[in-house]
Amino acid sequence: MNFLEAFRDPRMAGMLRDEIHELAxxxxxxxxxLSIMEVCGTHTMAISRNGIRSMxxxxxxxxxxxxxxxxxxxxxxxxxxxxxxxxxxxxxTFGDLLNVPGSHSTLAEARSRGAAIHVVYSxxxxxxxxxxxxxxxxxxxxxxxxxxxxxxxxMVDRAHQIGIHNLSILTAFKCVPPALHILAIDPExxxxxxxxxxxxxxxxxxxxxxxxxRAHAIPCVIAGFEPLDILYGIRGxxxxxxxxxxxxxxxxxxxxxxxxxxxxxDLLARCFQPSDADWxxxxxxxxxxxxFRENWSTFDAERRFDLRVEKGTVNPACQxxxxxxxxxxxTACPLFGTACTPSRPIGPCMVxxxxxxxxxxxxxxxxxxx
Amino acid sequence: xxxxxxxxxxxxxxxxxxxxxxxGVRHGVDLSLLESxxxxxxxxxxxxxxxxxxxxAEAQSRIRLFQDLQTxxxxxxxxxxP
Amino acid sequence: xxHSLQMAHGGGGRLSRELIEAEILPRFGQGPLQxxxxxxxxxxxxxxxxxxxxxxxxxxxxxxxxxIGTLAVHGTANDLAVCGxxxxxxxxxxxxxxxxxxxxxxxxxxxxxxxANAGNIQVVTGDLKVVGRGQCDALYVNTSGIGVIQPAFALxxxxxxxxxxxxxxxxxxxxxxxxxxxxEHLDFTHGPVSDTGPIYPLVRAALxxxxxxxxxxxxxxxxxxAVLNEIASGLPVDLQVDESAxxxxxxxxxxxxxxxxxxxxxxxxxxxxAICAAGAAQHVLDAWQGCPEGRQSALIGTVTPGTxxxxxxxxxxxxxxxxxxxxxxxxxxx
Numbered sequence: 001m002n003f004l005e006a007f008r009d010p011r012m013a014g015m016l017r018d019e020i021h022e023l024a025x026x027x028x029x030x031x032x033x034l035s036i037m038e039v040c041g042t043h044t045m046a047i048s049r050n051g052i053r054s055m056x057x058x059x060x061x062x063x064x065x066x067x068x069x070x071x072x073x074x075x076x077x078x079x080x081x082x083x084x085x086x087x088x089x090x091x092x093t094f095g096d097l098l099n100v101p102g103s104h105s106t107l108a109e110a111r112s113r114g115a116a117i118h119v120v121y122s123x124x125x126x127x128x129x130x131x132x133x134x135x136x137x138x139x140x141x142x143x144x145x146x147x148x149x150x151x152x153x154x155m156v157d158r159a160h161q162i163g164i165h166n167l168s169i170l171t172a173f174k175c176v177p178p179a180l181h182i183l184a185i186d187p188e189x190x191x192x193x194x195x196x197x198x199x200x201x202x203x204x205x206x207x208x209x210x211x212x213x214r215a216h217a218i219p220c221v222i223a224g225f226e227p228l229d230i231l232y233g234i235r236g237x238x239x240x241x242x243x244x245x246x247x248x249x250x251x252x253x254x255x256x257x258x259x260x261x262x263x264x265x266d267l268l269a270r271c272f273q274p275s276d277a278d279w280x281x282x283x284x285x286x287x288x289x290x291x292f293r294e295n296w297s298t299f300d301a302e303r304r305f306d307l308r309v310e311k312g313t314v315n316p317a318c319q320x321x322x323x324x325x326x327x328x329x330x331t332a333c334p335l336f337g338t339a340c341t342p343s344r345p346i347g348p349c350m351v352x353x354x355x356x357x358x359x360x361x362x363x364x365x366x367x368x369x370x
Numbered sequence: 371x372x373x374x375x376x377x378x379x380x381x382x383x384x385x386x387x388x389x390x391x392x393x394g395v396r397h398g399v400d401l402s403l404l405e406s407x408x409x410x411x412x413x414x415x416x417x418x419x420x421x422x423x424x425x426x427a428e429a430q431s432r433i434r435l436f437q438d439l440q441t442x443x444x445x446x447x448x449x450x451x452p
Numbered sequence: 453x454x455h456s457l458q459m460a461h462g463g464g465g466r467l468s469r470e471l472i473e474a475e476i477l478p479r480f481g482q483g484p485l486q487x488x489x490x491x492x493x494x495x496x497x498x499x500x501x502x503x504x505x506x507x508x509x510x511x512x513x514x515x516x517x518x519x520i521g522t523l524a525v526h527g528t529a530n531d532l533a534v535c536g537x538x539x540x541x542x543x544x545x546x547x548x549x550x551x552x553x554x555x556x557x558x559x560x561x562x563x564x565x566x567x568a569n570a571g572n573i574q575v576v577t578g579d580l581k582v583v584g585r586g587q588c589d590a591l592y593v594n595t596s597g598i599g600v601i602q603p604a605f606a607l608x609x610x611x612x613x614x615x616x617x618x619x620x621x622x623x624x625x626x627x628x629x630x631x632x633x634x635x636e637h638l639d640f641t642h643g644p645v646s647d648t649g650p651i652y653p654l655v656r657a658a659l660x661x662x663x664x665x666x667x668x669x670x671x672x673x674x675x676x677x678a679v680l681n682e683i684a685s686g687l688p689v690d691l692q693v694d695e696s697a698x699x700x701x702x703x704x705x706x707x708x709x710x711x712x713x714x715x716x717x718x719x720x721x722x723x724x725x726a727i728c729a730a731g732a733a734q735h736v737l738d739a740w741q742g743c744p745e746g747r748q749s750a751l752i753g754t755v756t757p758g759t760x761x762x763x764x765x766x767x768x769x770x771x772x773x774x775x776x777x778x779x780x781x782x783x784x785x786x
Contacts, residue, residue, distance in 0.1 A: 002393060003376040003412065003429050004709060010696065012436045013768040015443060041786045042372050049714070051770020068372075068786035094417070095782025108780075121711060121783040122418025124400055125637035147372035148785060151419035154402040199372035202414060202422040225373075227768040228436065254428035255414055261422050264403045342778060353778065362775055373712040373785055393706040398639040415710070417785050418639070 003254075007226030016231035017055045023238040024057045033061040035190055036237055037183060039176060040145075040197030041068030041352060042225050048359075050227040060234065063191070064356060065183065066324065069145050069174045070096040071348035071355065072279040076312030077143075077172045078102030084139055084170070084305060085115035092126045093141040094148075095119045100351050101344070103312045123155035130159075130167040139301045142169040146203040149173045149290060150264040153271045156299050170301040170309075171291055174277055176200050177208055178288035184216040188327055193219040193237040198229070198252050203268075205260025206250040217246040224252040271296050278311065281320035281348040315339065320347030323356050330357040337361060374416035376424045381409050390415055457552040462582025475558065476578070479565040480544070484576040492576035494541055498600055502537035504528055505596035513560070513590050515634040517626070517646030518721075520593055521563035526648050526721055527672070528597040529571055533652040534668040534724055536605030539571060544578040545594040550585045560591070571650050573597070602655075604662035609683045611666040617733035618691060618753035621654050621724045621746045622647060623699040624676050625708065628718035632781060633707045644704040649722030654746050657739040664732030670724050674777045677716045679725055680762045681776045690758025693774060696767045697752045712784035716764075717777035727755065 027034070038044055044064045047053060053062060066072050079102040085091050091107070098108045098119065111117040118129055123140060130138040142152050152169065159167050176197065184191060196209055201222045209220040219240040223233025229252060236249050250256050268290070277289025292300040302309060318340070319333035330336050330349065340346040342358050349357035377390030377399060388407060390399040400419045401407050413420035460467040472488070484492035506527045513520045529539035544564065548557065568575055626647040633643035651670055658665060671679040676698070684691045700715055708715045722745065728736055733751060740746030762774040 001378075001426065003424060003426075006429065006433055008767060009436075010767050010769050012440065015436070015440045017769065018443070019439070040372065045786070048772060049766070050768040051764070051766040051772035052768065054770040054772065055768070070786055094785045096784050096786050098780075098782065119782060120637055121785075122400075122637075122639075124398075124418050128637060144785070145372060147374070147416055147421060150403055150421060151400070151417050154400065154419060158402065197372060199374045199414065199416055199421060202374075227766075232436075254425050254432060255422050257422075261403060263405055264421065267403070362773075373710075375706075375709045392710065393702040395633075395643050395703050395706040395710075396641040397710060 004226060007224065007228040009228065013227050013231060016228060016235060019235050020060070020231065020238060021057050023235060023242060024059050027059065027238070027242060030059065032190065033059050034192050034238070034241060035061050035063055036193045036195055036234065037063045037065045037189070037191050038195040039065040039180065040200065041071065042199070043195060043197065043223070043230065046225045046227065046230060052227065052230055055231070056234070063189070066179060066279060066282060066348070068096070068352065069143050069148070069172070070094070070100060071352040072174065072281065073097065073100050073143055073172050074278040074280045074312055075101060075103045075314055076278070076310040077170070078107065079104070079312050080307050080309045081107060081141055081170055082110045082115070084301070084307065085110050085117060089305070090116040090118065090129065090133060090136055090138045091141060092118045092120055092129055092138060094143070097141055097143060099345070101346060123152050126155060126167060127159065127164065130164050134166060136166060138167045140167065140169050142171045142173060145174055145176055145197070145200045146268070147199040149272070150203050150261070150268060153267045156271060156296065157267060159299070168299050168301040168304045172277070173272070173290040174279065175274070175288050175290065176204070177212060178285050179279065179282070180209070180212045181215070182282070182285055184212060184218050191218065192241060193221065195230070195233050195237065196220050196222040198222065198224045198255070201252065201256045201260070203261050203264050206248055206256055206258050208260065209248045213246055213248045219246050219249070221249045222252050222256055224255070280314065281324055315346050318347040320349045320357070323349045330360040333357070372416055374414045374421060376412050377415050379407055379409050379411045379413060382407070388420070455554055457548055457550060457554060457557065457582055459550050459582055459584065462548065462580060472580070475561055476580070479561050480575040480578070483574050485578070492541070494576065494598070500601040500603065502532045502535045502599045502601050503596070504531040505594065506531060508593040508595070509589070510631060511589060512631070512634050513556070515631045515646055516643065517630055518648040519560055519563055520591065521560040522567050522648045523721055524593040524595045525564055525567040525571065525573065526650055528595040529573060530651040530670045530722070532597050532599030533650070533655045534670050535599070535601065536607055536655065536662070536668070537599030537601045538656070539573050539597050539599040539652055541576045541598045542568060542573050543596045544575050546578070546580045547588055547592040548580065548582050549588045549590050550582055552590055557591070571652065602659060602662065604659060605665065606663070607665065607667050609667050609687060612683065612687060612689055612727050612755055613666070614689055614755050614757045615730050616666055616727050616755040617730050617751055618693065618755070619726045619728065619733060619737055619740070620676070620698065620750055620752050621651070621740055622722070622748045623701040623704065624671065624720050624723060625715035625718035626701055626704050627721040628675065628781060629704045629707045629713070629715070632711065632713070632783070640707060642703070643707055644701060647720050647722040649745055651722065651724045651745070653743050654724055654740050657743050657746070658726070658736045660739070661728065661732040661736050664729040665736070666727045666729070668724055668726045670720065672719045672721060675715070675717045675719055676725065677714070677762070677774050677777055680774060683727065684760045684762050687760055688757060689755050690761045690763055691753055692756055693753035693762060693764050695764050697750050699748045699750050712786070713781060716774060718781065
C-alpha cells in the first residue's frame with residue numbers, strides 16, 4: 001500500500017476544500033483573516049507545491065513560520081564551518097545548507113575554492129566518509145529540529161560504539177516548542193492557531209504542545225505533510241475556533257504518539273542538554289537548542305577544534321524579522337531584489353526556496369495565482 | 371523541515387539495518403531509533419533513519435473517515451435537490 | 453595493452469597509435485574516418501542543415517539505463533531533432549583521465565557506436581586527449597552534430613498562440629533521478645532508469661502535422677519547469693499545465709519523494725515537449741503513441757492568453773506557478 005498516494009486523492013481534497021469554505025463562512029465576517037501559522041518548512045513546501053493557498057477562502061491566512069532549521073542557521077555557524085573546511089577538515093552536510101549565507105561566504109563558495117565538502121542524504125554516509133579517510137578529521141554539520149537531531153544522535157552513538165575517532169559534529173540543533181512560545185505571544189503576529197509539524201511531532205509527541213496550547217489558549221493541530229492531511233488539519237483548526245476551543249489535536253495519529261518516540265527521546269536526553277540558541281532573523285531564544293553533554297564532548301567539533309562559533313554578521317538592513325511577522329512586505333526591505341536575491345540570499349526569508357521574500361522575488365510582477 | 375516518507379520493511383539485514391521499499395525502490399534504513407521492527411512493518415524514514423512506525427490501521431481508518439465525510443456531504447446535498 | 457590509460461596514450465606517439473587502431477578505428481573507421489584524415493568531407497543533400505554541439509560530464513559515468521556514451525549521442529542528436537532536423541553526422545571528442553580503466557572506455561565506445569548506428573548517425577571526425585589524474589573526472593565527451601532540416605517545420609516560440617496544446621512524449625525526470633540515485637552513498641536499488649533515447653523518430657512521426665507544430669524542445673537540464681518557462685517568457689500567453697496528466701514513473705516518483713526533489717525540475721534525456729495547434733494535437737499524440745519512444749505520450753496542458761507565466765493545476769486541485777529551478781539538484785531533508 002502506498003500511504004502517500006492515499007492522502008493525495010483530488011476528489012477528497014475537493015470535498016475538504018468545500019468543508020473549509022463552509023466552516024469559514026459560518027465564522028462570519030471579521031476584521032482580519034484567521035491567521036494560522038504553519039511552523040514547519042516542510043508544511044510550507046507542501047502548501048506551496050500543492051497550491052493549497054489557492055484553495056482557501058480569503059478569510060484564512062496561512063503564515064509561514066520560521067521555516068526550517070536550515071534557514072534559521074545563524075551566519076556565525078556557517079563562518080565556523082567554513083573556517084574548519086579551509087583548515088583541511090572534511091565537512092559532511094545535508095544539501096540544504098550549501099547556500100545558506102555566512103557573514104561573507106557560503107559553503108558552496110568554499111567548495112568552489114577547493115574545500116572538501118561532501119553532500120549527503122543520510123548521516124550514515126558520514127561513517128563511510130570518515131572510515132575512508134582515517135587520517136583526516138571529518139565534521140558532520142549537525143543542524144536540525146528534533147526529527148533530524150535524533151538520527152544524528154543515533155549516528156554519534158554508533159560512531160562511539162564502533163570507535164570512529166576522526167568524526168565530530170558541529171551542532172546548531174533547534175527545538176520547536178520553545179519557538180512556539182515566543183511566536184504565540186508576539187502581539188504583532190495575531191496568531192489564531194498553529195499547524196504543528198508532522199515529523200518533529202513523531203519524535204517529541206503530541207503532548208509536547210500542551211504547555212504552549214494551555215499557556216496561550218491557542219489551538220495546536222498536528223497534521224501530516226500530504227495535501228489531505230493539511231486540508232483536514234485546517235478544517236480541524238476551524239472547528240476549534242468555531243467552538244471557541246484551544247486543544248492539542250493530533251490529526252497525524254497514524255504516526256504521532258501522545259508521548260512521542262521514547263527511544264529517540266531517551267537517546268537525545270543522553271547525548272544532549274538544552275542550551276540557548278540563535279535563530280537567524282529571530283534572535284537568541286532561551287533553551288531552544290541542544291548541545292553535547294560533558295561525557296559526549298569528544299564528539300563536539302567546537303571543543304575538538306577549540307572553535308568559537310561567533311554571532312556572525314547579517315546585513316543590519318535585513319528586515320526578515322519584520323517580514324516573518326507580517327509587519328512589512330518584502331519590497332519594503334532596502335536589500336530586497338538588490339543585495340538580497342535567491343541566488344545570493346541574506347536573510348532566512350530569501351534563503352528558503354519557499355520563504356516569503358524568495359516567493360515575492362520570483363512571483364511579484366507576475367502575480368501569484370489566487 | 372523534515373521530509374520523511376513511509377516505507378515498508380522488506381527484510382532485516384544481519385547488521386540490524388532494514389531494506390525499505392517505496393513503490394519498488396529499495397533503500398537502506400537504519401532502525402536504531404525504534405524497538406523490534408519486523409519485516410512487513412511500515413516505518414517513516416527521514417535522512418535514512420526510521421524515526422517512527424506508521425500504523426496502517428490508523429491510516430485506513432483516516433481514509434474511511436474522509437470517505438464517510440464525503441458520503442454524508444453527498445447525502446446532505448441530495449436532500450436539498452429532490 | 454595495459455588495463456588502464458597512461459598519459460602516453462594521448463601523446464601522439466606509439467601508444468596513441470595503438471589505442472586509435474585498437475579501439476577507435478574498428479568501431480568508427482568506416483566512411484569518412486577511414487584513413488584518419490584531418491577533417492571529414494561530407495556530401496550535403498540540401499543546403500539547410502542544423503548544427504549543434506554539447507559536452508557531457510556525468511557522475512557516475514555509468515548509470516541505470518545508459519552511460520556517458522548514450523548521452524553523448526542522444527544529447528546532440530536530440531538538439532538537432534527538436535529543431536526539425538534529421539541527425540546525420542557527428543564528431544566525437546574524448547578527454548580521458550590518466551588511469552581510466554580500458555574496459556570502461558571500451559564499454560562506452562561500444563555504446564557510442566551502437567547508439568549512433570541505431571540512429572543512423574555517422575561518427576565522421578574525432579579527437580582524443582589524455583589529462584593527468586585528477587584533472588578530469590574519468591572522462592568527458594564532446595559531440596557536435598549536423599542534421600538535415602525537414603523543410604515542413606517552422607518552429608519558434610513566438611508561433612505559440614492561445615488555444616494551442618502541450619504534449620510530452622513520455623514520463624519526465626527519469627534521467628536526472630536515475631543519475632542522482634546512482635551516486636555513491638545513496639544506497640538505492642531497483643531505482644529509476646534513465647530515459648536516454650532518441651527523439652528523432654518522434655519528430656519524423658509528427659512530420660505529417662509539421663505545419664501545426666509551433667515549437668519543440670527537449671527538457672534536459674532544469675526539466676519541464678525550465679523549458680516551459682523559457683517558452684512562455686516574454687510571450688502574451690500563459691501555459692496551463694495539468695499536473696495529473698504528466699506521465700511520471702513510480703520509481704522516479706519514489707526517489708524524488710525520498711530526496712525531496714521536484715520531478716518537474718529534473719532532466720530528461722529522451723523526451724520532447726511540443727506545442728501544437730489544437731486541431732493537430734490528437735493526431736500527433738496518436739502518432740507518438742505508435743512509436744516505441746512515445747508510448748506514454750500525453751497531452752499535458754493548454755495555452756491561454758496571459759503574461760508569460762507557467763501555471764500548474766496541481767493534482768490536489770490547487771493552482772501554483774511552476775517556477776524556474778534554482779540550479780544544482782541536491783537531496784534535501786527539509
